[in-house]
Amino acid sequence: MALTTSPYLSFPGNAGEAFPYYHELFGGELEVQTYDAMPSLEGFPFTPPPGAVAHATLTAPGITLAGGDGMGDHLPSLSSDVYSFLLTFDSVDEARGFIDKVVGGGGAAGMPFEEAPWGDMYGQVTDRFGIRWDVSVPARR
Incomplete structure (x- = not known):
């Protein structure tokens, strides 16, 4: 399939x-x-x-x-902590570049992009439309 x-x-x-x-x-x-x-x-x-x-x-x-x-009078906001989109980048520079672009375009950094307890680099950013992007770079093992 x-x-x-x-x-x-x-x-x-x-x-x-x-x-x-x-x-x-x-x-x-x-x-x-x-x-x-x-x-x-x-x-x-x-x-x-x-x-x-x-x-x-x-x-x-x-x-x-x-x-x-969407159509209608009472459309919900896209901003939510119930969902996010996980983006996995190959390098820290690419990930930081993405975060900087989102913040520079009217978004807001959420969780700082840094080493997570599981070893990956990880952070969160919300774009100006309310979509949260979780940004990850796998740890080199």
Whole structure:
């Protein structure tokens, strides 16, 4: 069985800003489809706001993110300590570079990036959209 998994994020109306930001962070290929570009919305159970993202996919080395704009009046925040995305880098410099990019782009460092009790380098950073990224570099054994 061949299986792939991609997190799907429902943004509270700002997917059109979020996906270009993730494209800047990770590189790769970004595809964005807005509801405006659809040939017809006849039969949809809602009326999307102008420019709303129906579906976006970012495919980059080691990561695929998908998502769009959620619809409704009471959308939950993406910020949560209940989930996070673990990124495993090959080097401390790459990991620190990622953390610096996220913080420099309006995010916030959570747990400092340092040696963890299990021997790996580990830290946490939350981007400006509320997504927490756990950053790891395996210990050289």
